[in-house]
Each structure stands twice: as C-alpha cells, then as structure tokens.
Amino acid sequence: MSKATETGTAGRAGEIVRFTRRSARRYNRSRTSLPELFVDVYVSVLALGCAVALAVSFVLALRGEFAQRSATDGGLIADPVLVLPSQALEVLLTFAALAAVVVLGRRLGPLAVGGPESTWWLSLPVDRRPMVWGPFLRRAVLAGAGAALAYVPVSVLGALDRTVLSHAYAAATFGALVVAVVGIAALLQGRPQSVGLKVAAASLVVAGALVTVLVPSAWSFGAGLVIASALLVLVSSRAGFVPGGELTRAGAVSGHVGSSLYLMDSNELFRAVRAESRTAYRRGARFFALPTRGPFAALLRADVVAFLRLHPTPTTAVLWLVACVAVMLVDGGLPVFVQLGAVVLAGCAAASGFGTVARRAALVPELDGLVPVNPALVRASRAVMPAATMVLWMALLGGVLVVLGAAGPMLIVVSALAGIGMGAGTVRGASRPATDWSAPPVETPFGPVPRAQLAALLRGVDVTVLSLMPVVLTLYLGVVALPVLVVQAVISGVVFLVVAMTNPHG
Amino acid sequence: MSSRGTVLEAERLVVGYAGAPVCGEMSVAVGAGEVLGVVGFNGAGKSTAARTLAGRQLPISGEVKVHGLLANPDAVAFRREVSAVFDEDLFFPSLTVREHLLLVARGHSLPDPEEQVEEELSFFGLQERADVVPESLSSGQRRRTLLAAGLMRPASLLILDEPEQRLDPVMREALGRRVRSLADGGATVVLVTHDPQLLLDTATSCLVIDDEVTLATPEVAAAIIAGA
Incomplete structure (x- = not known):
C-alpha cells in the first residue's frame, strides 16, 4: 500500500471523525439540560479552586518551614558519611x-x-x-x-x-x-x-x-x-x-x-498499568514440578512460583529504596518529618508493587477454593512472598541507614520485622472491595465524613503504615529501644494473623 | 479447490496463542465465488483460525495471502477488500443504528449512502430501531446491526464468525440467501458456523477443524455438526 494512496483517503477519514463527533455531541446535548450543565461546571470549578488553594497553602507552609531551617539543623542522619x-x-x-x-x-x-x-x-x-x-x-x-x-x-x-x-x-x-x-x-x-x-x-x-x-x-x-x-x-x-x-x-x-x-x-489502576508487563513464564518450573507434601505445601509453592514469574525484576522497589535514601542525604538536610514521610511513602509504594499475584487472584475468588485448606491458610500462603520480599527490602533499607549512621545495628532487625506486616498489608489491600460511592457520609462533630469510602480506600495502607510505625519511631529517636523491638514483633505478627483470618468478602 | 482466481490462500498455517497451537496445521485456497464453511467442536480453534485469516491475529507459523499479498489489516488495500464480522459487541454509545451504518457507508464511499443504509435496515428488520442507540437494542438486534455493517460494504473476501448466533430462524434463512447471493456475485466467503442448514445452503466446501484439519464436503461437515 503506497503512502500516496493512504494520504488520498485522509479527507474521507476526517469526514468520518467529524461525523462521529457531531452525532455524539447532538446526542449528549439532547440528554443534558442547561441547569445540569451549570451545576456540573460550578461543582468542578469549586472543587478545583479548593484543591488549588489547599495545594498552594501547603506548599507555602512547607517553603516557610524550609526557609526557617538553619543549615546546622540535622535530619534523621546527624552526620552522614555521604x-x-x-x-x-x-x-x-x-x-x-x-x-x-x-x-x-x-x-x-x-x-x-x-x-x-x-x-x-x-x-x-x-x-x-x-x-x-x-x-x-x-x-x-x-x-x-x-x-x-x-x-x-x-x-x-x-x-x-x-x-x-x-x-x-x-x-x-x-x-x-x-x-x-x-x-x-x-x-x-x-x-x-x-x-x-x-x-x-x-x-x-x-x-x-x-x-x-x-x-x-x-x-x-x-x-x-x-x-x-x-x-x-x-x-x-x-x-x-x-x-x-x-x-x-x-x-x-x-x-x-x-x-x-x-x-x-x-487495585484496578495497578492491574491496568501492569497488564502488559513482562512475565517470566518459565521461571520456577523445576521447583514447581517437585513433589509436595500436603495441599498447603502445594498451594504455597504455586504462590511462590506465581510471584517469581509476575515480578521478573525488583527494579521499581530498588528505585524507591534509592529515592528514600537520597532524601536523607541532601546537603543541608530536609526537615525530619519530610524524611520520615519519604520512608513511609517509599515503604508503602514498594509493598504495593509486590501485590500483583494477590491482586490477580482477587479477581477470581474461586481460586481460593481450589485446594482443600482453610481459607485463612490460603490468605497466609498468598502473603508469604510479599512479606518475605518486604523483609528483605526493609532489612536492606535498615542496613543502609545503619551504615549512614541513623541508628544502631538493631535497626536492621526492627526493619526486617516490619516487612512481615507490610507484606501482609499488601494482601489486605489487594482484596479491597470496590468502594461504594453511593453510601451516605456519616455526621461527625467536624462535619459529614464519607467513612465507608475512606475505610475502603485505606484498606491495606492502614496496616502497612501501622507496621512501619515502630521503625519510624526508632529513626526519630535515633536509638533502638528493646521495647520498640518487641512492639514491632507483636504488631507485625498480629497484622499478619489478622490479614490471614479476615475474610475480605465476609 | 479454486475454480476461478484464488482470493484467499493459507499455506501450512498454524494458529494459536503465545506460541501454543489450538488446532492442526491447515493449507487452503479459496477462489472467487466460493463459500468455505469452517466447522468444529467448541474450542476447536475455528474463531482463532478465522481471526488469523482476517489478519487480526498473527499466525504461529505459515502465512495467509489475500489476492497474493500477505494479510495485513494495516494496509488500506487489505481493508478495502476484506470484510470481517466477529462477535464484537462494541458500539459508539451515542450513535444510533442508522448513524453506525452511515459511518460505514461513507467510509467506503458508497454511492447514495442513505439509500443503501435504508436497504440494509429493511433487510435486517431494523427500520423501527434505526434511530435508537445500541444500549436500547436487544442482543439479536445488535448482532444484526454488525452483520448489516459487514455485508453492506463492498468486499471481495467476507469472513463471518458464527453469524447465525442470536438470530431467529427466519433471519438465519435470509442470511443464508444473502451469503449465497454475494458469492454468486463473485465474493469469496469464509463462514464459521454451527448451523448445518446454513452450511448446506451456502458452502461449496468445508474445513473441519480439530487436532487435524481436514477438507470435507458440506454434507459431511453438516453431518459432523449435527452429530456434535
């Protein structure tokens, strides 16, 4: 097919596009009244104005905070080697x-x-x-x-x-x-x-x-x-x-x-963006073929192999780690709360990235019933790999921070323990039910709050952040207190158990 | 197999997904005026074969040629020659049935598009629903709209994937007559179907798709479907 012939049909194509648009506009106008249009525009402008005002005031406040900081104010790392x-x-x-x-x-x-x-x-x-x-x-x-x-x-x-x-x-x-x-x-x-x-x-x-x-x-x-x-x-x-x-x-x-x-x-956003991602189809085939003892072992093996195949490279998680550390090494030091915010953000993002298997499995609840084991064990099996990976990620982050002088070596243990709860949080988030936008907001002393929607949107993130709190506290204090270590172990264990025991559809 | 000039040729064609074949290798040549019936059990690979013949899916191996050129739906000449109707329930939500058909008529530069559209609406019994949007149509009416669009436009090769689905017996019979008349006018038709009568009314030869792909007469193929 020559280019010239295709160009010759451009006029007809343009006419087709205009015809489609014109018909669509006519149809849409016939279904929209002027008052409705006015309300739509009014609400949109108001929402946009509020969002811009909030953003501007937040940025200006942050700028003021930055400007007031003296160069001697330290961040989480008092005297970084780099x-x-x-x-x-x-x-x-x-x-x-x-x-x-x-x-x-x-x-x-x-x-x-x-x-x-x-x-x-x-x-x-x-x-x-x-x-x-x-x-x-x-x-x-x-x-x-x-x-x-x-x-x-x-x-x-x-x-x-x-x-x-x-x-x-x-x-x-x-x-x-x-x-x-x-x-x-x-x-x-x-x-x-x-x-x-x-x-x-x-x-x-x-x-x-x-x-x-x-x-x-x-x-x-x-x-x-x-x-x-x-x-x-x-x-x-x-x-x-x-x-x-x-x-x-x-x-x-x-x-x-x-x-x-x-x-x-x-969850849908992740599924959409990762739909075309590379999959290592053959990875773990030999491991998968090995004989197993009991249905739970078979299920766990399937979850491990699926995880390895759907996460061919840990690039994104490594990039989040680098970004998180970079925030702490900037000359002059960013405010402590910004640095802690960066740790929480990077942790949530990295954990969420390891939820591909759980997100895909959540689309087919029948999968959970394929193997004759307790549903709690199915959810536990699904959380094992995200938790194991997050243990590694957090231990690495903790190790880097220890080398840079943020706290003592026990920070690595606290961080690794946090990874267990964060991985479980990923599975909890992956089985998040669709938000019911028609549910009415709940009246509170601060005004109406869309509680059901917020609960649905924050499901998963809630326990991930909760699991990170002892690490955040340790970084803020700069020392690893034994009670914090114990609290971290308890929180991560409880979170893992709660995620396993909670039926997302119940 | 081809009596007049060959329109569609498939040479050692293997179809499937992600490198895994769904049926046996096939080689076929169909000439102008011929109707090739394609039959097989559910999941045998009929629709995959039809999609590959229509150039919508790359073959695992082998090649498909239309008028001697490799099947390529990105070439304007190929799109001009080949009309394919699959069970795709995708419509512009704000365009009426008439506007959908007008779009196709204008896109193919049909002379007097409004009149052609009226003829198709009449043939497929859609006049009374011509000015409604697709969401107001029944599933059978949407199927008829798709068929009207596929049959209205000029094409030397027509590929129909189970066109009888969601059609009532009267419309199936009318469709059979229409396919036969298009073939008599020189068009080549590939007809994937589960309807023995439609096959007997239209097909000149048949492909039976399974682990092995074989050629059969319409009578044998119809018996296979009826037995299935």
Missing part, C-alpha cells in the same frame, strides 16, 4: 518524573483508539491519521500544561533563592519536555525496537532534568519548545502508520486506567 549536593534531589525527582512519563506514555499509547473506534473506524479503508492525531495532540498538550503546573511546587521548594521568573521558566521547560517525551513515546509505538529512539528518549530525559533544574531560563524553555514541536511534526507524519493492534491495545489500557482513576480504585 552528602548529595542540594539540587541533586530536585534533579533526581525531575529525571524520575520524565522517565515515568516515557514509560507510562508508552503503556497508555499515547496514540490510541477506544473500543468502538477500533471496531468501526479502523476497519475502514482510509488513512488513520485524522482518527488518532487530534486526540493525541490534545493529550500531549494537556499533559504538558498539567506537568508545568505540577512542577511549580517542586521548583518553589527545591530552590528557595530562585526568582519567580526562574520558577516560571523551570515549570515551562519541564512542560515542554513532557510534550517532547510523549512525542517520543508515540514514535516508539510505530517502531518499538528502535534503538535510536530509545537512546534519544534516555538522552532527552537526562539532559532535560539537568537543564530544568540547573539552568532554567528563556533559552531552556525555547529549546524545549523547539524539540517538542519538531517531535510533534514527526509524530504527525507517522501517526497514520501505527499498527491498528497497537492503537487498540493502547486504547484498552488507557480506558482501563481512566476508569480506575475515576473510581479511585488503586
């Missing part, structure tokens, strides 16, 4: 954000069509460019604008001495770079094996993070804009040649992610 330059953390954060955009962009499309479009549009003998280019451009520009806005607090908190104009340039540069990397993700859809494109993406992410943080200026913004524009022009010329299967796949994943976000269902 100190990172003050801007290293901001560079790392910017780098991580740009890398995440490339990875997520590639999974979500960014060139994509939804289910109906894939059935009714992609089968037509017309150029597909008009069908995918418009929505892509809208997504890329929105991602850039959103990223620029989200970068403002990072810049404001990362460089207290920077001028307002410098912050604006940093944010604008970051926004332009996000558009550029979304463009590279789109080009990779057509040529997924292209080494050149992968090298270009890596170079842009590294150089972009350095330039955005170290030399934000009109020049950096201009350069970002030129690169983004050039990549968009390139995507525009190739958008019609991305395989239909890839467009459909991307549409399915982005649709799944969109509905998960709308329903605030983190």
